[in-house]
Amino acid sequence: MISAQEFIARQDRLLAQCQPHSVCIIPAASLVTRSRDTEYLFRQDSDFWYLTGFEEPNAWLILSNHPRYGERYRAMVVQEKDKSAEIWQGKRLGAEAALARFSLDEAFELQELEEALLESIQGHEHVYYALGCHAQHDTLFKDALTTLREAPKESLAPKAIFDLLPILHEMRLFKSACEVAVMKAAAEITARAHKRAMQFATPGCFEYQLEAEIHHEFAMAGARAPAYSTIVGSGSNGCILHYTQNNAQIKDGDLILIDAGAEYQGYAADITRTFPANGKFTSAQRDIYALVLKAQKSVLDKLAPGVTLTEAMLHSAEIITQGLIDLGILSGSMADNLEQERWRDYYMHGVGHFIGLDVHDVGNYKSDGEDRPLKPSMVITVEPGIYISEDSDAPEQYKGIGIRIEDDVVITATGVEVLTADVPKEMDEIEALMRAK
Numbered sequence: 001m002i003s004a005q006e007f008i009a010r011q012d013r014l015l016a017q018c019q020p021h022s023v024c025i026i027p028a029a030s031l032v033t034r035s036r037d038t039e040y041l042f043r044q045d046s047d048f049w050y051l052t053g054f055e056e057p058n059a060w061l062i063l064s065n066h067p068r069y070g071e072r073y074r075a076m077v078v079q080e081k082d083k084s085a086e087i088w089q090g091k092r093l094g095a096e097a098a099l100a101r102f103s104l105d106e107a108f109e110l111q112e113l114e115e116a117l118l119e120s121i122q123g124h125e126h127v128y129y130a131l132g133c134h135a136q137h138d139t140l141f142k143d144a145l146t147t148l149r150e151a152p153k154e155s156l157a158p159k160a161i162f163d164l165l166p167i168l169h170e171m172r173l174f175k176s177a178c179e180v181a182v183m184k185a186a187a188e189i190t191a192r193a194h195k196r197a198m199q200f201a202t203p204g205c206f207e208y209q210l211e212a213e214i215h216h217e218f219a220m221a222g223a224r225a226p227a228y229s230t231i232v233g234s235g236s237n238g239c240i241l242h243y244t245q246n247n248a249q250i251k252d253g254d255l256i257l258i259d260a261g262a263e264y265q266g267y268a269a270d271i272t273r274t275f276p277a278n279g280k281f282t283s284a285q286r287d288i289y290a291l292v293l294k295a296q297k298s299v300l301d302k303l304a305p306g307v308t309l310t311e312a313m314l315h316s317a318e319i320i321t322q323g324l325i326d327l328g329i330l331s332g333s334m335a336d337n338l339e340q341e342r343w344r345d346y347y348m349h350g351v352g353h354f355i356g357l358d359v360h361d362v363g364n365y366k367s368d369g370e371d372r373p374l375k376p377s378m379v380i381t382v383e384p385g386i387y388i389s390e391d392s393d394a395p396e397q398y399k400g401i402g403i404r405i406e407d408d409v410v411i412t413a414t415g416v417e418v419l420t421a422d423v424p425k426e427m428d429e430i431e432a433l434m435r436a437k
Contacts (some may be wrong), residue, residue, distance in 0.1 A: 001265060002178050007053050008074075008103060010171065014051070015065045015072055017167050021125040023066065024164060025117070026051060027137045028059040041225060046357040047130070047168055049266050052076075052102065056093060058110055062120045073105050077116050080109035117144040122156035128164040165362075172356060173363035174377040179267065179356070180410055183379060184419050186223065186264035187408055190271050191422035193217035194258060197232075198430065199437035203252035203277050207232040210258065211246050218262040227268030227359045231259035234277065238402025239387040241349060250277045255285055257402050261359060268359040270381050271420050272406035279434035281427050284397040288386050289427060291323035292403045295384040296425075299351060303409065303416045308371035309380070313351040316384045317343050324386075329394045346388055352381040355408055378411045379419075 014024060029045040042057055052061055056079060064073040079085075081094040095107035108116040121127055121144055129141055148157035175183070193214040200213045210232045218226060233243040234250040238257035250256060254277045261269040274289065276282070281289060295316040302315055321343045324330040329346065330337050337343060354361040356379060366372055374380070385404030388394045405425050409416040424430050 002053055002182065004053070004101075004103070006176065006178055007051060010051055011061075011063055011074065012072065013171060014168060015063050018065060018128055019126045019160075019162075021066050022064065022128060022162075023120055023124040023126070023158075024061075024063040024128040025120065025141065026061040026063075026130070026164065026168075027134065028052075028054065028057060028061075030057050030136070043225070044266070046266070046362075047165070047172075050168070050172055050357060053266075054078075054093075054102070060113065060116070062116070064120065064124065066124055068123070069105070074103065075106040075108065075116070075120065076102060076104055077108045077110060077113050080111060113140065114144065117141065118147060121145070121158060122148055125159045126162060127158045127160075128162045128167070130164045131161065133165075169362035170364075172361065173354065174375070175356060175379050175410070176377075180377075180379070180419075182265050182267045183269065183356070183408070183410075186227075186262050186267050186269035187271070187419040188422055189218060189221040189223050189262040189264055190260065190269040191420060192221070193260060193262065194271055194273050194423040195433060197256075197258055197260075198273070198275050198434055201250065201256055201275070201277055201434070203250060203254070205250055207234055207237070207246040207248050207250060207256075210250075210256065211260075214258070214260050221262070221264075223262035223264040225263050227261040227263035227270065231257065231272075233257045233402065236390050236400040236402070238274065238404075239389050239400070240402075241387070252278050253282065255401060255403065257404055259404065259406065266357050268355055268357070268361075269420065270355055270359050270383075270406060270408055271423060272383055272385075272404045273423060273425060273430075274403045274405065275430045275434065279431055281431070285401060285403075286427060287327055288388070288398060288401050288403050291320060291327070292384055292386050292405050293425060293427075294323070295319040296382055296405045296407070299382050299384065300407070300409065300416060300418070303374065303380075303382070303411065304414065305375055305411060306373045308373055309350070309352055309365060310371045312382075316351045317341075317347065320347050320384065320386060327395075327398070329388070329398060345392070346386050346394075347384065348387065349383075349385065351384055355379050355381055374411045376411050376413050380409060380411070382407055382409055 028048040031039040034040045060077040062075040079092045098107040197210045229244040232246045234256045235254040257274045259272040354363045383406030387402040388398045407420040
């Protein structure tokens with residue numbers, strides 16, 4: 001669990017990177033309508049969660065380094081206590097309790113939001129805000145600016161407005177030890193769910209039943225929601241990269257590709273495993289699986305500080321290209337296939353991405369136009385794959401095979417730490433696990 005002290009330290013680090021006489025304004029998420037008068041399960045905005053750990057909607061965080069406040073100023077606007085609303089929708093923290101819980105200088109109720117925004121912005125030379133992310137929030141922010149600009153006295157409006165996100169997202173890119181520990185817990189929950197799905201699977205069951213097994217394991221461990229829509233693709237459905245219908249009946253001889261990750265205490269896991277529905281890989285399936293696994297292991301060995309994701313991608317492409325040539329799926333020379341990128345017919349996506357509070361987490365992949373080298377405390381996925389559609393020119397025995405193997409890793413001083421190692425990926429280990437169900 002992330003401590004209150006760590007959230008405060010993040011706020012202080014954010015303010016330290018802002019110009020003097022600045023205020024940062026960060027709104028929380030709102031409830032999202034699912035249909036008519038029902039809402040989706042609330043999920044906090046990732047940036048707001050990163051700075052506060054507060055789980056209620058419609059809040060605002062205000063931070064200032066203006067000298068009039070001394071070293072720093074923290075305030076929050078929160079939903080007011082409301083007996084009737086709390087009977088229907090649950091307890092609210094309220095402004096008075098928020099003061100102590102978040103070590104605030106001031107706390108306001110939501111009905112005081114417009115006044116709080118005006119007071120927090122006026123007199124500051126610089127405002128940091130993520131303009132353009134949410135229309136309703138932008139309207140309130142712009143209304144406050146307009147009021148200050150049109151004031152009859154000397155203007156108290158800020159001189160400049162800066163985008164908050166580049167600073168905040170650069171902070172989020174590097175995970176603390178506590179964040180890594182939470183992500184490790186999310187990975188362990190997810191690993192158990194994948195193993196459970198492997199042991200449940202059998203020809204004749206439905207993809208959505210495997211999805212249900214996975215989500216049950218998540219929820220029973222305190223991860224009430226997946227970090228993204230769960231993919232359970234059997235047979236040729238495994239060749240659809242973001243397949244989420246999950247409604248097909250699984251046939252004997254099918255491979256099952258499951259891409260699923262738990263969200264635990266706000267942080268995502270992201271694991272993909274591919275396994276045979278009947279517990280036994282065919283010869284053709286073994287050919288492709290062995291190639292994907294070889295590429296993944298080689299990338300894991302290569303990753304270290306200073307390596308870029310582009311370099312890792314090209315490395316995986318070289319291994320997969322040579323393997324596809326050896327299997328007769330690609331023809332021609334290695335050099336020609338790489339130059340023409342013919343491997344992209346079977347390996348269409350990147351080798352990995354940042355992961356954290358969002359499954360496709362924030363962070364720039366380039367710096368000054370150049371590929372950004374990986375650094376310690378970054379967390380990424382490593383997920384090569386091969387997808388051979390039914391209408392491809394590949395030999396018949398390989399058609400309809402889709403395989404991806406994905407793990408989450410922390411970049412360390414010397415290489416990587418694999419967070420998701422608890423779920424097997426060696427073919428013999430997968431078959432043994434399935435036999436033991």
